[in-house]
Amino acid sequence: MSAETSQNRKEYAERLKKFKKIIKAEKPLIHHITNNVTVNDCANITLNWGALPVMAPAVEESAQMVENASSLVLNLGTISSCQLESMLKAGKRANELGIPIVLDPVGVGATKFRIEAAQKILAELKISIIKGNQGEISFLAGKEAEVRGVESIGEYKNTAEAAEELAKKLGAVIVVSSEIDLLSDGRQLSEINRGHPLMGKVVGTGCMLGSTLGVFAAAAKNSNLSLFEAAQTAVYYYSLAGEKAAEKELTPAKFKIEFMDAIYKLRF
Amino acid sequence: MSAETSQNRKEYAERLKKFKKIIKAEKPLIHHITNNVTVNDCANITLNWGALPVMAPAVEESAQMVENASSLVLNLGTISSCQLESMLKAGKRANELGIPIVLDPVGVGATKFRIEAAQKILAELKISIIKGNQGEISFLAGKEAEVRGVESIGEYKNTAEAAEELAKKLGAVIVVSSEIDLLSDGRQLSEINRGHPLMGKVVGTGCMLGSTLGVFAAAAKNSNLSLFEAAQTAVYYYSLAGEKAAEKELTPAKFKIEFMDAIYKLRF
């Protein structure tokens, strides 16, 4: 498990440079089928990274829309049967075309419907990156998970194991967002101890991390960097932007503005 | 009808302290089935009060989601048949479990469909708090109401009566938001002469008051304070936050940021 050192800080900076170059050259289209609570934030953060967002949730067109996209972000925040159908259609087309899919299984475990939706997606689609909180990832890994539980040290240990097992089982990169973020691809485990508590006091920071992973997954495809490295770099700089924003503002609405602009400034 | 005095200012401060303590300890989950125009604002304001928002509109899960919630907020802003069905299902489950429901009958009176939706909700569900503007409350009370009418002094007098009658008929707390807010539970009538005109120049301040009432209704359950006192306290501090924000900014977008952060700061 890698801790942050001046060595890997330098490596992160090198990677970001590469990703930025690719994003600037390709302006990848990131297709989202996402919840209606944070959809505007997701679109803006994608644009702030220099990529192009498109949100076309309708089952009538979602599969065709994905054909021009460089990645697909699926977010279960306000999932319905209709939206699930659209996700499966778009996801299958993405799989056929080798377009990476990022899944944010928001609230999985909270209701029977949400559980079945996540299970169906994992059964029918090949997912590249799954990002969730400790409860969501634990639940998907078949561990006990408290739906509204406070996150404990005990739970955290389970999560590392859960992430690793889930990564192996699905052949996906797992990102567990928490005070200390955790990444696993089944072989390597990485901790990122960055970010700021205010990120948890603004609606949408979880969803926007999903979009961010969508941008980096798209960029990874035409780089010599792995999906794991892409996810690491995404989480690292996303969290750093949170730290920078908190240096300027310490109330949620103003912090959010600074945070989104901090992402934008990373491009330069 | 109570006017504000230094005596009840002190009482409000005492109550806020109690509510804050309960919210901090319980982190109540506030389930929303709400419109898609202001859904992000509603989620953020709920978080700013220290409670946890969840927005799960789908009929497939809304009733199960409410089981872990401490209150349910129903907002008719972008109502459809499908969403109405979800509200009724979730509302019935809430009623079974004794979970308070806040109803915001946005635009009732404007269309036949909206009227029928509101009537169905009131016929099938027991509502704890109804919050509306003068036209909406007047309409629900069976009074004449202008759909786009400018609010007059004459109308205001009708509204007080309308609020009282509606409160008695439904056994609910009625909140009429206007320049001077008005509350009735059928026995007591209370006026709150606070707030700032800029609150009417930002989309979502009405809906966010609905969420705020959801938070305080949830907290009231485990307090020795009544639902009427909860609603009074909510409206009073919500309006005060508007005043504080207007001391800093006088254009709507900047005012909104200050307003949301002013709510957040009330927690400390």
Added chain:
Amino acid sequence: MSAETSQNRKEYAERLKKFKKIIKAEKPLIHHITNNVTVNDCANITLNWGALPVMAPAVEESAQMVENASSLVLNLGTISSCQLESMLKAGKRANELGIPIVLDPVGVGATKFRIEAAQKILAELKISIIKGNQGEISFLAGKEAEVRGVESIGEYKNTAEAAEELAKKLGAVIVVSSEIDLLSDGRQLSEINRGHPLMGKVVGTGCMLGSTLGVFAAAAKNSNLSLFEAAQTAVYYYSLAGEKAAEKELTPAKFKIEFMDAIYKLRF
């Protein structure tokens, strides 16, 4: 093709004064059936112009809601079959009542479904103003259009022709938003070389221009100014607000706040 001179700057100022007076007196209701990504922005910008937004997408009521409206804004951003049906119903009622319709054919050309939706709307409804980017307008005019193409000078020349042809064919005012905005009603062609590149780095500036055109189309009805003049004035001041905002902030989230407030300040 008219370039900006001190003469027409003066004329724009005169027109804005007229429009502001009408908007203030009438507080026109602008009904939107729009996408869920930018719906909150559209509502706020409408309010910032001094008009009243209403967003009632449900097919159960959209036609009745339009009866009290002064214009109808249709935006294809997140179009579905169900929403299309609602647009057609509301649009027909608007046509019957002589209420102007603004169409924003977002992403037309990107998918078969979106193309058919736009075609159906244009076949069944009389549209007053169509606002799109170069690709969208070119596509609607039957010209070759790159779905994700970078905008070139060559393309721009085609667009002027496309706008003119489309305007003649449909009897509508066509607004092509680009670095230099272009307007045509089939007889006159107008260029507006205003605005700021940051407007392209914020999600929703396109959609909010649609709402703005809705406000000015509503106001034009009871003025001695034509729909073409209304659209010109709308685009001119919308772009000017972008310039003013960019004088204050140069990162997207802060720029957006300034931009929305700059529109608000135009009212005084």
